[in-house]
Amino acid sequence: MEKTxxxxxxxxxxxxxxxxxxxxxxxxxxxxxxxxxxHKNGYAKDDVVIASGIGCASRLPGYVDFNTIHTTHGxxxxxxxxxxxxKPRLKVITISGDGDALAIGGNHFIHAAxxxxxxxxxxxxxxxxxxxxxxxxxTQPKGSFSTTTxxxxxxxxxxxxxxxxxxxATWVGRSTSYHAVQLEKFISExxxxxxxxxxxxxxxxxxxxxxxxxxxxxxxMIKYQKERAVNVRAAENLAPEAMEGKxxxxxxxxxxxAPEFSEEYYRVLESVKAK
Amino acid sequence: xxxxxRLMQGNEAIAEGALLAGCNFMAGYPITPSSEVIEILxxxxxxxxxxxxxxxxxxxxxxxVLGASLAGAKALTASxxxxxxxxxxxxxxxxxCEIPCVIINVMRGGPSTGLPTLPAQSDIMQARWGTHGxxxxxxxxxxxxxxxxxxxxxxxxxxxxxRTPVMILTDEIIGHMREKVVIPEKKDVEIIDTALPDxxxxxxxxxxxxxxxxxxxxxxxxxxxxxxxxxxxxxxxFPSQKIDIIQDAQKWLYDKIYKNIKDIEKxxxxxxxxxxxxxxxYGSTSRSARQAISxxxxxxxxxxxxxxxxxxxxxxxQVSRLAKxxxxxxxxxxxxGQVILEVERNACGSYVRGLNVVNGEPITxxxxxxxxxxxxxx
Numbered sequence: 001m002e003k004t005x006x007x008x009x010x011x012x013x014x015x016x017x018x019x020x021x022x023x024x025x026x027x028x029x030x031x032x033x034x035x036x037x038x039h040k041n042g043y044a045k046d047d048v049v050i051a052s053g054i055g056c057a058s059r060l061p062g063y064v065d066f067n068t069i070h071t072t073h074g075x076x077x078x079x080x081x082x083x084x085x086x087k088p089r090l091k092v093i094t095i096s097g098d099g100d101a102l103a104i105g106g107n108h109f110i111h112a113a114x115x116x117x118x119x120x121x122x123x124x125x126x127x128x129x130x131x132x133x134x135x136x137x138x139t140q141p142k143g144s145f146s147t148t149t150x151x152x153x154x155x156x157x158x159x160x161x162x163x164x165x166x167x168x169a170t171w172v173g174r175s176t177s178y179h180a181v182q183l184e185k186f187i188s189e190x191x192x193x194x195x196x197x198x199x200x201x202x203x204x205x206x207x208x209x210x211x212x213x214x215x216x217x218x219x220x221m222i223k224y225q226k227e228r229a230v231n232v233r234a235a236e237n238l239a240p241e242a243m244e245g246k247x248x249x250x251x252x253x254x255x256x257x258a259p260e261f262s263e264e265y266y267r268v269l270e271s272v273k274a275k
Numbered sequence: 276x277x278x279x280x281r282l283m284q285g286n287e288a289i290a291e292g293a294l295l296a297g298c299n300f301m302a303g304y305p306i307t308p309s310s311e312v313i314e315i316l317x318x319x320x321x322x323x324x325x326x327x328x329x330x331x332x333x334x335x336x337x338x339x340v341l342g343a344s345l346a347g348a349k350a351l352t353a354s355x356x357x358x359x360x361x362x363x364x365x366x367x368x369x370x371x372c373e374i375p376c377v378i379i380n381v382m383r384g385g386p387s388t389g390l391p392t393l394p395a396q397s398d399i400m401q402a403r404w405g406t407h408g409x410x411x412x413x414x415x416x417x418x419x420x421x422x423x424x425x426x427x428x429x430x431x432x433x434x435x436x437x438r439t440p441v442m443i444l445t446d447e448i449i450g451h452m453r454e455k456v457v458i459p460e461k462k463d464v465e466i467i468d469t470a471l472p473d474x475x476x477x478x479x480x481x482x483x484x485x486x487x488x489x490x491x492x493x494x495x496x497x498x499x500x501x502x503x504x505x506x507x508x509x510x511x512x513f514p515s516q517k518i519d520i521i522q523d524a525q526k527w528l529y530d531k532i533y534k535n536i537k538d539i540e541k542x543x544x545x546x547x548x549x550x551x552x553x554x555x556x557y558g559s560t561s562r563s564a565r566q567a568i569s570x571x572x573x574x575x576x577x578x579x580x581x582x583x584x585x586x587x588x589x590x591x592x593q594v595s596r597l598a599k600x601x602x603x604x605x606x607x608x609x610x611x612g613q614v615i616l617e618v619e620r621n622a623c624g625s626y627v628r629g630l631n632v633v634n635g636e637p638i639t640x641x642x643x644x645x646x647x648x649x650x651x652x653x
Contacts, residue, residue, distance in 0.1 A: 013502075016513050046498050051342070062502055062513060067495040069345065070504035071338070072368050078335040082342025082350070083495065085326045086300055090346070090496045108338075111331035265326070272321050 011035045011045070016062050024218030026177030026203030027057055027124060033180055034093075034122070035064065037187035049083050049092045051076040053100035056131045056205075057124030060095050074105025077112045080119045088262040091191065092118070098125040098139040102158050106138075113167035116195045117261035122187065123160055123198065126205040134208030141245075145212040160200035165253045171197035172253040176225035177204060179249065189251065195260050202229070202247065279458040285420045285449040286311035286353075288456050289379055290319065292427030293351050295458075296466055298377075299325035300348035302339035304332055304358060307391045308447040309381040312353035333358040337365035341374045345503065347469045347494025349431055353379035356389055359398060359405070366440050367406035368505050370528060373438035373482065375492065377430045380442055381450040384635050393635030394447035396558055397610035402442045403587050409525055411532035413539055414442040414587040416557040420454035426584065432467040433539060437531055438489050444586065446609070448559040448637055471497060481512040484527035487534065532588055541584040542593055546572065550579025552647055553601035553625075555594065555618050557583050560607050560638050567643035576651045586614070594621040601625055603650050607638050626653065 012035075021027045038048060048066040052058035054073035061068035067090075071079045080092045101109050101123045112119060128146060129135040136146040136153055139160060143152045161172045171193035173186045183201065190197035204210065204221035215221045232250030235243060283291065290312050293301075301320055303313035313329065320327040326343065330336040333354055340350040354362060359380045369376050382398050384390030398405075402414040413433050417423040423445055430441040472479050472491050481501045483490045493499030506514040507524050515521065532539065545565055547553065552571070556564035561582045571578040581597050583590050598604060598621060606615040607630035615629040630646045632638045 013513075016502075045500060046496060049346075049495060062504065065500060067500050068502045069342070070502070070506065071341075072364055072505060075334060075338045075365070078330065078338025079342030079345070081328070081330075081335075082300070082302065082339035082344075082348075083346045085328060085339070086343040086348045087346045087496050107331050108335055111335070265328075269321050269324060273324070 006036060008032060008035055011038070011065055013063055013065050019063055020059050021056060022207050024204075024206055025056070026126065027060065029177040029180050030122070030124060030183060030201055030203060031060055031063065033183035034187055036184045037191065040184070040188050041191055043091050047089065047091055049080070049090050050095060051080045051083070051092070052095035053097070053105060055097035055100045055129070057095055057097040058100060074100050074103070075108060077105065077108040077119065077121065081112065081117055084117055084119055084262050085265065088118070088266065092120070093191065094119055094121045096121060096123050097130075098123060098127065098137045098160070099129045102138045102160065102163070110163070110167040113164050113169040113196050113198070115261040116168055116170050116258055118194055118196070120190045120197045120199070123200050124203050125160060125200050126203045126209060128205050128209035130205040130208040134212060146209070160198065161252050164198035168196070169198045169253070170195035170255040170258045171251070173251045174200040174202070174247065174249045176202040176229050176249065178222050178225040179229065182249070186251070193254070195258055281456050281458055282453055283420060283456050284311060284451060284453050285423045285445055286381065286451070287315055288420045288424040289353070289427045289443065289445070290315040291456070291458070292424040293377070293431065294319060294323070295461060295464065296349065296428040296431035297468060298349045298351050298431065300340065300343040300350040301325070301327040301352065302330050302336040302343070302350070303352050304330055304336045304354065306333075306355050306358040308383055308450050309353045309355045309379060311450075312379055333361035334364060337362045337369075337376070337378070340376050341365060341369055344374050344376050345492070345495050347497070349435070349469060351377045351379065353381070355381045356383045356385050356391070357387065359401065363406040367408060367410065369440040370406065370410035370412065371505050372503050373492070375434035375438050376440050377427070377434055378440055378442045380444050382444055382446040384633070390635045392447065394559065394637065395609045395633065395635070396446060396560065397613065397633070398444060399586060399610065399613040402444055409528065411439070411529050412442065412587050413437065413439055413532065413585065414444055415584060416444045416586045417449060417584070418558050418561045418582065420449065420452060421456045422584070423449060424456045424458070428464060428466065432465065435467045435469065436489065437535065437539070438492055439532065444558065446559050469494060472499065476500070480510045482508070482510045484510055484523040487530070489531055536588050539585055539588060540590045540593070542590055543582040543584060545580040545582065547579035547581060547597055549577050550597070550601050551603065552576060552578040552651055553597050553604045554578060554580045554643065554647070555583070555604060555606045555614065556580055556608070557586055557614065560609060563638050563640045564607060564643050566640035567647060570640065570644045571647045571651070574648070576647060578647050589617045591617075591621050594618055595623050598623045598625045603653070604628070605630060605643070605646050605650060607643050607646070609633065609638060626650070
């Protein structure tokens, strides 16, 4: 089979590499998938804004040659909304971890969804606060271990996709860092969607999460993703107990032609002007 | 020539001043006593093609302002008390990343929910030091509705010129009182606008710590691709942990403000020429101080007032110049003593006394007059 070579360097800021991610981290797979998806969608670099919060995933914007903003913890969506509203022609992508998007940034998450603003949010969901050394995350499975839940988590985790859909997001999908080809496809599709799109990506942090949960190596964590991921169509035929400990992947919700916030705003503006 | 004179409220004057300055983006969150600013702009900005959004919280409001500012907007947020406490995180981000923005604080009594409908001047130190880490800031204390209008325009200019958050500190009295405002023609007012850098993208660095000149912020989406981070960064915008770069980066945030204090400071002197008792007063309190000084003068007491309009950076040089002659200084303020700390640092041995009222009532001319009388006999 002929090996296809993709020129990642065209999109990377080589002077900012090497990245800070640990060897075996899933974030690199997502970074490459994101670059391929942007390339596939044919966006000009000058028209893409990537904003992120705080955490390992949120270091991504520094490595890529777009308009990039590494903002405050949990609040990248607020910056993204300001940019999108002021310059709607720009393609705005927000990068966030699970703690960033759903704990400290939970309020911004649901309100961005409620507005259905044309922003793509990519959640790097590794069940942990990796950068600070493995504390409990709002998506951490019940019973799993972290430095702040040393006897097992008693919290009910957020289902990122269910929350996004309930709050008003109009494109919702899930994939994993194991499914690299699917990732590219979903990121591309999410960015093509007009409205608030949320892609929940289950990724691996073997250092901060895996070590405490019997998955010391990246391979074990990738295997976990492979085994736990159930395609949404296959899931339809499974009994609820068969889904125990597993998660659905695929495009889980796709509502087309819903009013989009920035378009609605400028529509009002035009109608006021006409009066 | 017929002048355009209008009777308006302080908060309205801020909104109108912002519009004249070219403000085209506002994000806010309702809070007493500042809500009129977003209410007015919700209508006025839409009519002129700008953006005004009510966000989900105070932090989000400033986040949206900073995002829009990075994209080239002239952006404003307005709040008070607890809202300003919440905004501190993004005030720090704006300082660190040098993102221009104007933040209106219509001061009310605190701490916490405090006195939502009553005035105070208790956020002076918060304006300076509220966010964590070393940084400098510009803050302005208008004392009338007319001044609120003009100082809001100046705030936008300073924000862009120095790429910094600029705070307007009014209070519930000025925010809600109605006075006349002389509205100028736009052409008669100095307005600094956002602009593309005069160098091509490949030569553009978003920061410059050494030349003493503030690099203009290139609006995102116009061909100047760069990185913004709240981490300490080099002039390229990318994070750095090199000790010499850290030192330069931190020092720059101070220097760009303090080395340009002559351009940033603004103050008024009232009968200070022969003043033996100097009253240092700002904002709404300075209105009472002015009358108290006139009353004292009628008694033959040589009193005068120094009124900082730019409160941060504090006009150290001006206060010490006047303190040397005055020998006695009175600092009335609606807090437990905040600006008095700055005055004491510059008192050059003069006697300094505070007059502190924190009951939600304005400080009256009589109260200040009584204090002047008292210290004049010391």
